[in-house]
Amino acid sequence: MGIKAFQEEVLKLKKEKDVCILAHSYQSREITEIADLVGDSFALSAAAAKMPQKTVIMCGVRFMAETVKILSPEKTVYLANPLAGCPMADQMDRDLIRQVRERFPDYTVVCYINTTTELKTVCDVCVTSSSAVRIIEKLPDKNILFIPDKQLGGYVAKRLPEKNFKLLSGGCPTHLRAGRRALEKARALYPDALLLAHPECLPDITEAADYVGSTSGIVAYAKQSGAREFIIGTELSILAHLQYDCPEKRFYPLSIDLVCHNMKITTLTDVRDCLRGTGGERITLDEETRLQAKKCIDRMIALGN
Ligand code: 13P
Ligand code: SF4
Numbered sequence: 001m002g003i004k005a006f007q008e009e010v011l012k013l014k015k016e017k018d019v020c021i022l023a024h025s026y027q028s029r030e031i032t033e034i035a036d037l038v039g040d041s042f043a044l045s046a047a048a049a050k051m052p053q054k055t056v057i058m059c060g061v062r063f064m065a066e067t068v069k070i071l072s073p074e075k076t077v078y079l080a081n082p083l084a085g086c087p088m089a090d091q092m093d094r095d096l097i098r099q100v101r102e103r104f105p106d107y108t109v110v111c112y113i114n115t116t117t118e119l120k121t122v123c124d125v126c127v128t129s130s131s132a133v134r135i136i137e138k139l140p141d142k143n144i145l146f147i148p149d150k151q152l153g154g155y156v157a158k159r160l161p162e163k164n165f166k167l168l169s170g171g172c173p174t175h176l177r178a179g180r181r182a183l184e185k186a187r188a189l190y191p192d193a194l195l196l197a198h199p200e201c202l203p204d205i206t207e208a209a210d211y212v213g214s215t216s217g218i219v220a221y222a223k224q225s226g227a228r229e230f231i232i233g234t235e236l237s238i239l240a241h242l243q244y245d246c247p248e249k250r251f252y253p254l255s256i257d258l259v260c261h262n263m264k265i266t267t268l269t270d271v272r273d274c275l276r277g278t279g280g281e282r283i284t285l286d287e288e289t290r291l292q293a294k295k296c297i298d299r300m301i302a303l304g305n
Contacts, residue, residue: 024060120293197233
């Protein structure tokens, strides 16, 4: 069966079963084309809460499906491929953060949305890659312990010198694959291109970038920019989507190693099986954990995410 025919089968099932399909923008084109909503992690969860469908399938990684469930407990939420985790979200656990909190009781714990539900239960406020600077700036607290991403935390700390930051050494293994050598190579190959980078990248990359932002920020910047060539410093699917959406512009990889294998594990077969009721994983969260984790998301929303 060709991709188009497979997609049509999935779209037919989706309509029959009245299911909302979410796709993170690091998903492949064959998946984003059959999705109701495509975007970055928190935006998808917030938008899903407003969709009329009672069942949601997340084509992304586990923490994203959990965030959908935290915000929409009345919906039935599936992770299309149960193997899709996020190595960064799994780097720290509740006990570690409890111990760190005991050591630094006067620090406010800020967590990136890319964390497990369990970890969110011991954090004070959550941020996304696009809102981190704005939310932390608005916090009355001066002492900030940022987890888990040292790169995003370091990027925010440089922009808010009035705060005291403590960082733990977590990070995204995908974005960490591009360093100074990749940058030099890309600059030499594409000297006229603007560099657009995700704040999960190393400081060598974000300091050299013409624009730093979330996945949706990078996409919006490239689309509205008058420039014609761009080096994309984030997961390679963003490059592929931009090349389809802006055929008159040119997009180049910062490094061909910027592939998130967890994001790429989900296939059309997974989505079809999930729709048929023979695949995917139904996300369940015990109510106490969900409510405790939701507190740090609610605080982010109150601060104006
Ligand atoms: P955003 O989608 O929030 O930009 O995060 C990037 C990422 O690594 C998602 O896993
Ligand atoms: Fe996790 Fe990085 Fe993959 Fe995003 S790109 S899901 S942070 S491993």
